[in-house]
Amino acid sequence: MNSVNLSDLIHEADRCVKCGICLPVCPTYQLTQDEGDSPRGRISLIQALANGHLTSADTQYHLDRCLNCLACQSACPSGVQYGELIDGARATGKTGWKKRFTLKLISRQPYRRSSRAGLWLYRSSGLRALFRLIGGKRYQRLDNLIPENAKVGSWANLYPPTTTPQGRVGLFTGCVGRISDRTALDAAIKVLTRLGFEVAIPSDQGCCGALQQHAGESLEAQQMSEINIQAFKRAGLDAILFVASGCGAHLVKQSFDIPVLEITQFLNRCHWPAQIELKPLPHTVGLHTPCSLKHQLKLASEPERLLQRIPGIQLITLQQVDCCGAAGSYLLEQPAMADALRQNAIDKITPMNLQYLATSNSGCALHLAGGLREIVGKPQILQPIELIEMSLSIDA
Ligand code: SF4
Ligand code: SF4
Structure with a gap:
């Protein structure tokens, strides 16, 4: 069971003065011009939900349409923590089995060898063309999400530096990212080792849990986070780096005992040895x-x-x-x-x-x-x- 403190939710929602300054930056409101699809409208729904005037079923339609992009939170002059409100409101409802199943599939399958083999077979045989033909538009939309350059395979646990050592970092791969970000993760390993970093990729790391957190499954998200905290702790690192900002935004809030940094943020701060030269890229x-x-x-x-x-x-x-x-x-x-x-x-x-x-x-x-x-x-x-x-x- 997820526990939600309703009085905290009411207290935070009550900080909204309904000024509407956040409306022009809200992508869903800009699309539909419906107050229910605006941050202000959603906060009103959350207030009614937390006060018991509406049920989860009454509010679900508009709350589910929120992207959790937090453009409203950045724009809000009153400092309303919209992210806490929407996650809290979602946690008051019951996540349907279909959604829980989808989230499990997304967050667990990419770690399985059989999935990677399945993807390889799907792309290299005639299966993909066949399914696209018989699957209709809905299937084609899903299939379009498979990256053209998706690579399958696993990483070594450790990549040694190729120049004077200057530290040891861990790389977070993510779940979908293990397939979709493969080239970015490989690039990160090459750049980091060239700069003198030893790169560890703990094989027992897992999905960050962000999808579960934003779906209101905070307990499961916490358990997933604990797996990563232990996996990276065992690796003895100076920092944990990530390439996908969606995962990173969730990771940085967890209780790791070392810094968790976005890859470009880290590279902007670390020392670049004098012999490292970036060549022109006229693109x-x-x-x-x-x-x-x-x-x-x-x-x-x-x-x-x-x-x-x-x-x-x-x-x-x-x-x-x-x-x-x-x-x-x-x-x-x-x-x-x-x-x-x-x-x-x-x-x-x-x-x-x-x-x-x-x-x-x-x-x-x-x-x-x-x-x-x-x-x-x-x-x-x-x-x-x-x-x-x-x-x-x-x-x-
Ligand atoms: S999180 Fe994004 S989509 Fe949701 S209310 Fe705020 S601005 Fe709109
Ligand atoms: S969330 Fe902030 S900006 Fe938006 S209506 Fe409320 S107080 Fe105004």
């Missing part, structure tokens, strides 16, 4: 900032700062591109809203004729790639760390 790169990086981690400027080290790169920060609609499992649970938000983003991205689209979150990368799949001359989607690795690997 046009659009830099997408995931909501989790901007509103939760407050690290929006870190990827740009790091990429500016690359000579010749033409960086375009996509400030006018709002939430892409991925939002963890939202892209599966609210397909109409998720796709409408993505289309808004794609309409702004495609005329830019980008060669690369860099984003720091797996969910955003998968969702945007799904929407761009059929577009001719689409940009290649990758993570900022992959551009650093690309630049480092160019022969003089």
Whole structure:
């Protein structure tokens, strides 16, 4: 059972003065113009729920449509902690078996060898084409989420530095990220070892639990977090690094006894040995900032700062591109809203004729790639760390 302190929920919700300053930044309100889909409307629903005037069933429709992007929390002059409110409100209800099953599938399956073999078989045999043909539009939408460059396989437990040692860090892989972020994680290993870091990838780490936390399954999320705390503690590290901001936003709130840092944040702070030289990369790169990086981690400027080290790169920060609609499992649970938000983003991205689209979150990368799949001359989607690795690997 998840325990929710209703008086805490009421106290926090009562801090909202209903000024409406958060409405223009809320992606769902901008889409529907429905007060129930706004932060202010949702807070009113949460107040009614916590005070017993409405039930979970009454409020579920609008609360489920919230992306948990926290743009409203960043904009709120009263400092209302909307993230705590929405997680708390969701925890008062009962998560349906279908959703619990989906979350388990997403967070556990990628660690199983059989899943990786299954993915390989699906992609390399005629199965994919067959299922796309008979599965209809709904199936094709799901299939579009499988990254084109998805790699399967596992990592060694330890990667030694290739220059003078300067520390030992752990790399968090994530669940879906083990497949979708494979190239970014491999790039992180290469860059870190080139800079002199020993990189540990504890094989007993698991999913961060963010999906469970935001679905109201806080107890399960805590248990998942404890598995990671123990796994990384045993590895004896200076810091834990992550490449996916969605996972990272949840990880940084857990009780690790060492710093938990986003990869570009870490690389902006660590020492770069004098012999390390980044080679020119004369490409046009659009830099997408995931909501989790901007509103939760407050690290929006870190990827740009790091990429500016690359000579010749033409960086375009996509400030006018709002939430892409991925939002963890939202892209599966609210397909109409998720796709409408993505289309808004794609309409702004495609005329830019980008060669690369860099984003720091797996969910955003998968969702945007799904929407761009059929577009001719689409940009290649990758993570900022992959551009650093690309630049480092160019022969003089
Ligand atoms: S978290 Fe995002 S979608 Fe939800 S109410 Fe706030 S701004 Fe709107
Ligand atoms: S959440 Fe903050 S910005 Fe939004 S209506 Fe309430 S007080 Fe105003």
